[in-house]
Amino acid sequence: MKKFAFFLAALLMLTAGLAGCGGNDSGSDAGQQADGGQQTEVQEPAGDDAGAPEEGGADGDTLVMGTEATFPPYEFVDADGGITGIDAEIAQAIADKLGMGLEIKDMAFESLVSAVQGGAIDFAMAGMTVNPERAESVDFSTSYATGVQVVIVAEGSEIASIDDLDGKTIGTQSGTTGDIYCTDDYGQESVRQFSNGALAVAALVNGQVDCVVIDNEPAKNFVAANPGLTILETEYAVEDYAIAVSKDNPELLNQINAALAALKEDGTLDSIINKYIPAE
Numbered sequence: 001m002k003k004f005a006f007f008l009a010a011l012l013m014l015t016a017g018l019a020g021c022g023g024n025d026s027g028s029d030a031g032q033q034a035d036g037g038q039q040t041e042v043q044e045p046a047g048d049d050a051g052a053p054e055e056g057g058a059d060g061d062t063l064v065m066g067t068e069a070t071f072p073p074y075e076f077v078d079a080d081g082g083i084t085g086i087d088a089e090i091a092q093a094i095a096d097k098l099g100m101g102l103e104i105k106d107m108a109f110e111s112l113v114s115a116v117q118g119g120a121i122d123f124a125m126a127g128m129t130v131n132p133e134r135a136e137s138v139d140f141s142t143s144y145a146t147g148v149q150v151v152i153v154a155e156g157s158e159i160a161s162i163d164d165l166d167g168k169t170i171g172t173q174s175g176t177t178g179d180i181y182c183t184d185d186y187g188q189e190s191v192r193q194f195s196n197g198a199l200a201v202a203a204l205v206n207g208q209v210d211c212v213v214i215d216n217e218p219a220k221n222f223v224a225a226n227p228g229l230t231i232l233e234t235e236y237a238v239e240d241y242a243i244a245v246s247k248d249n250p251e252l253l254n255q256i257n258a259a260l261a262a263l264k265e266d267g268t269l270d271s272i273i274n275k276y277i278p279a280e
């Protein structure tokens with residue numbers, strides 16, 4: 001079923017081109033950005049041999065990371081058009097540890113797991129929550145961060161807590177855990193899926209949805225950028241972020257876990273996170 005939905009999504013992307021936002025028809029992922037809008041960033045290996053970058057294949061000189069880069073502070077496109085943020089920097093630090101280069105591919109969030117499975121990318125790093133369904137398809141590294149699903153509303157909204165979401169129109173990023181929880185808890189007809197969080201927030205600003213359910217740090221960024229919005233105190237769900245690797249590549253998983261452990265140990269991980277998420 002999932003495979004079919006994905007196939008359908010791919011077809012729709014081909015035919016529909018760039019679509020703004022999706023409907024809430026579960027089989028339809030028409031809201032997904034076409035991969036044509038993809039950004040690619042190549043970063044050089046740290047003082048290593050400069051062999052031609054290899055597509056996929058962690059045994060090559062370049063690790064290919066997939067992400068969906070409208071998720072600040074974890075990944076976003078900077079003024080120069082490069083993809084930066086916590087995930088990009090941690091990935092670069094991992095690649096440095098492994099003596100490899102890093103290439104980052106921007107794609108629809110929903111495509112990441114299948115891109116890992118199919119080998120189009122070596123790993124996915126996208127503020128991705130570990131959950132049992134995804135863990136059936138990919139292996140997860142040790143967790144490098146915690147995320148919390150929160151609710152963004154317009155200031156003065158009659159939604160004051162999670163209990164008020166019933167009967168409201170909820171904006172989500174398609175395929176995210178926030179999207180999955182809301183669909184489960186409030187029904188598909190209550191959820192409007194968007195291809196990224198920024199579009200969901202824009203719909204909230206325009207009054208097309210009553211709230212947006214999304215991860216807390218991106219939520220803070222979106223609220224800071226859009227006056228008149230606020231985040232409810234209620235935490236909808238607390239989750240672990242980890243890196244997704246193909247089940248066929250246990251070697252890469254071990255290498256990533258070893259690199260993460262070393263980066264935790266020497267303080268690199270904390271300093272990257274603190275750079276983007278100032279202590280409150």
Ligand code: ARG
Nearest residue numbers: 068071126127128129176177
């Ligand atoms: N943590 C949520 C999930 O795993 C949302 C992640 C969205 N990430 C992104 N880069 N857009 O489903």
